[in-house]
Amino acid sequence: MDHVENEMLTKVAPGTAAGETLRKYWLPVGLSSEVNSEAPRLVRWLGEDLLLFRDEFGRVGLTEPTCPHRGASLDYGWIEAGGIRCCYHGWVFDVNGRCLEQPGEPPGSNFIDKITLKAYPARELGGMIWAYMGSGQPPVLPNYHFLARDDGERQFSGYVRECNYMQQLENALDPVHATILHGRAVHGLPAAPEWMETPDFNVVASETMAYYVARRKGPEPGTEWHREVAYVPPIMVVHHGGSLPGDPLREMVDVAWRMPIDDFTTRTFTLKFFPHGSAKRGNEEKQARPKPPPLMRGTRKQYDMATINGQDNAAQESQGAIVDRSREHLAYSDRGVIQVRKLWLSTIEKSQRGEALPNLIRQEAQNRWVHVDVVERLVKSGEIRDHVPSVIYVE
Numbered sequence: 445m446d447h448v449e450n451e452m453l454t455k456v457a458p459g460t461a462a463g464e465t466l467r468k469y470w471l472p473v474g475l476s477s478e479v480n481s482e483a484p485r486l487v488r489w490l491g492e493d494l495l496l497f498r499d500e501f502g503r504v505g506l507t508e509p510t511c512p513h514r515g516a517s518l519d520y521g522w523i524e525a526g527g528i529r530c531c532y533h534g535w536v537f538d539v540n541g542r543c544l545e546q547p548g549e550p551p552g553s554n555f556i557d558k559i560t561l562k563a564y565p566a567r568e569l570g571g572m573i574w575a576y577m578g579s580g581q582p583p584v585l586p587n588y589h590f591l592a593r594d595d596g597e598r599q600f601s602g603y604v605r606e607c608n609y610m611q612q613l614e615n616a617l618d619p620v621h622a623t624i625l626h627g628r629a630v631h632g633l634p635a636a637p638e639w640m641e642t643p644d645f646n647v648v649a650s651e652t653m654a655y656y657v658a659r660r661k662g663p664e665p666g667t668e669w670h671r672e673v674a675y676v677p678p679i680m681v682v683h684h685g686g687s688l689p690g691d692p693l694r695e696m697v698d699v700a701w702r703m704p705i706d707d708f709t710t711r712t713f714t715l716k717f718f719p720h721g722s723a724k725r726g727n728e729e730k731q732a733r734p735k736p737p738p739l740m741r742g743t744r745k746q747y748d749m750a751t752i753n754g755q756d757n758a759a760q761e762s763q764g765a766i767v768d769r770s771r772e773h774l775a776y777s778d779r780g781v782i783q784v785r786k787l788w789l790s791t792i793e794k795s796q797r798g799e800a801l802p803n804l805i806r807q808e809a810q811n812r813w814v815h816v817d818v819v820e821r822l823v824k825s826g827e828i829r830d831h832v833p834s835v836i837y838v839e
């Protein structure tokens with residue numbers, strides 16, 4: 445890959461190829477639980493400094509952080525009077541950026557109508573805050589069933605990693621790293637059994653996702669772990685698509701979004717949704733496993749090589765804030781990584797040509813429930829043969 449393509453994939457500021465493509469989608473910009481009407485928060489997304497706040501009516505706003513009057517930061521403002529009041533001279537702006545008050549102006553002044561604060565459409569769904577940072581008419585906010593349903597429990601977690609979002613999306617379709625990076629026995633403790641074996645895996649790219657299918661030996665003879673993992677543009681990774689209401693098998697959902705803070709920093713939003721009656725797999729296994737003491741390694745920056753997060757941090761951050769892809773040597777085992785790049789690059793090129801983009805919903809009628817049909821399950825060997833992962837718009 446040359447420098448031009450590397451830039452195209454990785455730069456996210458306004459005006460960049462990937463940045464403008466990302467801005468055509470609804471993107472996660474926070475959790476509902478992080479934003480209250482007490483105080484606004486400064487945030488940074490896609491290289492833009494922004495203000496996230498909740499007004500007295502409970503509505504969320506994502507706006508420019510700088511007061512258009514004389515530039516004070518609205519981070520010190522007060523949430524009142526139907527919006528946020530700048531601390532300096534008291535101008536008030538609502539979540540849509542409309543100016544509601546200018547206390548110092550004479551009665552009858554229409555100056556208030558000439559002033560707006562730049563604001564992006566923001567919506568809440570299932571405990572997440574989504575924003576449309578593009579221009580023009582936003583698409584439909586995807587109604588993922590695991591965000592919209594109330595017949596289960598949602599658990600959010602996440603982390604900020606100091607490297608470009610592409611490094612983290614590529615990691616999703618790199619099953620070999622799991623065996624090596626996460627499979628090493630530290631302090632004499634065994635690694636998770638399903639990771640002990642380097643899997644044989646097939647990689648497939650469709651119009652809407654790139655995925656691998658791996659099969660590893662199961663715990664009993666005649667069983668296997670059937671594992672599908674998908675990258676779903678623009679920034680979603682799906683480990684378990686889970687079950688829909690009414691499915692006989694109740695299965696958890698496990699998804700993540702790799703949201704660029706800027707070119708060099710990424711916040712991962714992780715969501716697990718457990719439909720009532722589903723097994724909380726993973727959590728219990730993890731808790732049952734003894735927690736090893738820290739194993740700090742590294743000269744310039746230290747990471748705990750005894751934790752999965754520390755291991756992934758060490759590998760991905762040490763690639764560099766933006767890895768120089770012109771210097772790497774891609775191998776047979778990197779075919780998942782290659783498909784992630786190809787799919788996202790082709791999406792960026794479609795965006796530049798003004799063509800329809802994958803996973804962008806324009807019709808409200810299509811949006812009853814969005815399901816990402818990706819399966820991970822312990823099955824009888826060969827039981828799942830012909831399953832094709834896909835994004836499904838449930839009627």
Ligand code: FES
Binds near residue numbers: 530
């Ligand atoms: S700088 Fe904000 S009201 Fe004057």
Ligand SMILES: [Fe+2]
Binds near residue numbers: 615622626
């Ligand atoms: Fe990992």
